[in-house]
Amino acid sequence: MENPIIETFGLGKKYHISNLVNKNTEEKGLLGGIKSIITQPRHQPKWALRNIDIKVEQGDIVAVLGGNGSGKSTLFRLLSEITDPSEGEIILRGSVSCILEAGVGFHHELTGKENIYLNGTLLGMSTEEINAQFDQIVAFSELEQYLNVPIKKYSSGMYIRLAFAVASFLRTDILLVDEVLSMGDESFRQKSIKRMKQMADEGCTIMMVSHDAKILRDICCSAIHIEQGQLIGQGSMGELFKSYSEK
Numbered sequence: 001m002e003n004p005i006i007e008t009f010g011l012g013k014k015y016h017i018s019n020l021v022n023k024n025t026e027e028k029g030l031l032g033g034i035k036s037i038i039t040q041p042r043h044q045p046k047w048a049l050r051n052i053d054i055k056v057e058q059g060d061i062v063a064v065l066g067g068n069g070s071g072k073s074t075l076f077r078l079l080s081e082i083t084d085p086s087e088g089e090i091i092l093r094g095s096v097s098c099i100l101e102a103g104v105g106f107h108h109e110l111t112g113k114e115n116i117y118l119n120g121t122l123l124g125m126s127t128e129e130i131n132a133q134f135d136q137i138v139a140f141s142e143l144e145q146y147l148n149v150p151i152k153k154y155s156s157g158m159y160i161r162l163a164f165a166v167a168s169f170l171r172t173d174i175l176l177v178d179e180v181l182s183m184g185d186e187s188f189r190q191k192s193i194k195r196m197k198q199m200a201d202e203g204c205t206i207m208m209v210s211h212d213a214k215i216l217r218d219i220c221c222s223a224i225h226i227e228q229g230q231l232i233g234q235g236s237m238g239e240l241f242k243s244y245s246e247k
């Protein structure tokens with residue numbers, strides 16, 4: 001694979017989880033016999049991902065497979081630069097848009113319309129470029145009536161429709177879609193799948209997480225399999241899905 005659009009080298013992310021540890025101690029002296037509880041914060045490091053070396057080719061639609069807590073969302077957070085790696089390196093040869101869990105990427109006090117312009121500006125687009133895409137975004141999201149309403153008043157389904165429309169019609173080379181299609185209704189899901197195939201045909205690279213195996217098998221040609229923060233494999237969807245579902 002020459003000049004893959006996404007490459008990672010020894011990528012790792014370590015979180016520090018603070019646990020409150022109750023320690024029963026027996027007081028001596030004046031307070032002899034009285035037990036007190038001392039609560040001490042302790043920080044335990046946990047590697048959410050480690051030693052991840054992947055390569056993704058431009059125009060590919062890649063499924064990211066893995067059980068709960070395996071590190072899929074962490075990988076997307078690293079690739080979209082929401083969080084920094086603890087070790088290793090990421091090379092991105094294009095701009096990234098992501099649709100992560102409801103709320104991320106939008107400013108809740110701003111209206112739908114203001115968020116469309118804000119997202120476009122963050123992607124480096126001029127007002128004229130955003131204007132040129134605006135009607136398509138609104139039509140795709142089917143939120144004409146709610147454009148001047150603050151995002152905080154949107155339902156999760158409405159949020160997902162706007163997030164998908166914004167991410168898929170504003171200029172982007174890489175689209176990361178994390179488990180959001182299951183939140184929309186069936187007709188929106190079908191429309192989104194069609195749009196993703198069209199984007200891939202136009203050269204956009206898509207990585208997606210979904211617990212809906214049918215969606216993944218329908219549109220992904222390759223896959224990455226992660227378990228407990230470790231890369232199990234990268235290859236064709238057919239091959240990896242088989243080993244993933246047999247585990």
Ligand SMILES: Nc1ncnc2c1ncn2[C@@H]1O[C@H](COP(=O)(O)OP(=O)(O)OP(=O)(O)O)[C@@H](O)[C@H]1O
Pocket residue numbers: 015016017046047048066067068069070071072073074075
């Ligand atoms: N902000 C955080 N602080 C501490 N630990 C975290 C944080 N985010 C994720 N983790 C831990 O990192 C591991 C990987 O989490 P991640 O959300 O990436 O998994 P996932 O594969 O997306 O899971 P799921 O399919 O359940 O959404 C988990 O053990 C999780 O508890």
